[in-house]
Amino acid sequence: MLTLQTPAVVAIGRRAGRLAAYDVEGGKFYDLPVDLEGVEVAELGLDGANIRSHIVIASYATSLIKAIAVDGDAEVLDVGGLRKMRRGPVAIQAVKGRELGRWDDVWNRLILIGGQAGMLAVGASRAGSLLHLNTARTDARHVKALTDSLESLRAFGEVSAACSCRLGLLPVELLARRGTEYILVKVYMNVQNRRSNTAVVIRGSGGNVHKRFIGPLENLNLFIQEAYRA
Known part of the structure; x- marks a missing residue:
């Protein structure tokens, strides 16, 4: 599990063949110990002023955790079932300026990446000023x-x-x-x-x-x- 102080913006994707997270506020990469075999995950990195990743998760206020898909599709589970997460570009200056736009609410909601060949589960929650991110393999x-x-x-x-x-x-x-x-x-x-x-x-x-x-x-x-x- 990755735990960061908030405000926090975290990009998740593939880096050097492994699942990784990038802390935008701290400018640091973290390896996430999850096997990616069979799971299609977009590359993680920076492209000028933009973030390249599969998804980006941001948390500012105590009960606010938002996410958007960037270079790959993702789904989120709510009471209506599974629905596709909104997808769009993410500029570093925008998220540092707390400009999220119409991102999905993912506080204590299950995020899914992948398909029949392999799936990745992602969860995000808050405890006080801390943002907790958990990742694991799951399946259909x-x-x-x-x-x-x-x-x-x-x-x-x-x-x-x-x-x-x-x-x-x-x-x-x-x-x-x-x-x-x-x-x-x-x-x-x-x-x-x-x-x-x-x-x-x-x-x-x-x-x-x-x-x-x-x-x-x-x-x-x-x-x-x-x-x-x-």
Whole structure:
């Protein structure tokens, strides 16, 4: 995990064949220890007054984290499902001058780079004046588990989605509420960890847990259906 003092602007891309981040404010490159085999990631560097990267993430205010895709496509997960991130050029002077324009809100949201051959998960969060960035390998199976779960949970109630980005497993929590009742689904996106093969579903109300299901990711939809009946 990369942690920086804010205000911070961070570009993420491929540098010398490895995943790397560039701290625009500090003018420093950081290696990110994630295998990029099969993942198409744009090159990271500076081109005159512009930043070249796959994505750029910026955080100024306490609860504000914005991002934009630069030289490659990226997606972000919200309650509506996966949507393509806005794409455009990024000038160094503009971001140093706090001029972001119409960037996407990515605070505690899952960002995805890549496709069927290989995927990279990126998460950004704030803790006080610190910006935390986490990166990990993920795959289409885990992404489909999330999007399918979102569709299922909408039948229960109002849905929210959040990525606990400071945790190495990069867990994404989907919460469906109906009055005081809720169903919570947790999927671990970091496939480099064995726990990513496990899913968690909780049915409860208020502060009480009525049912908890923990088991293989392949059984996630079954767990959700059981939670409906609990």
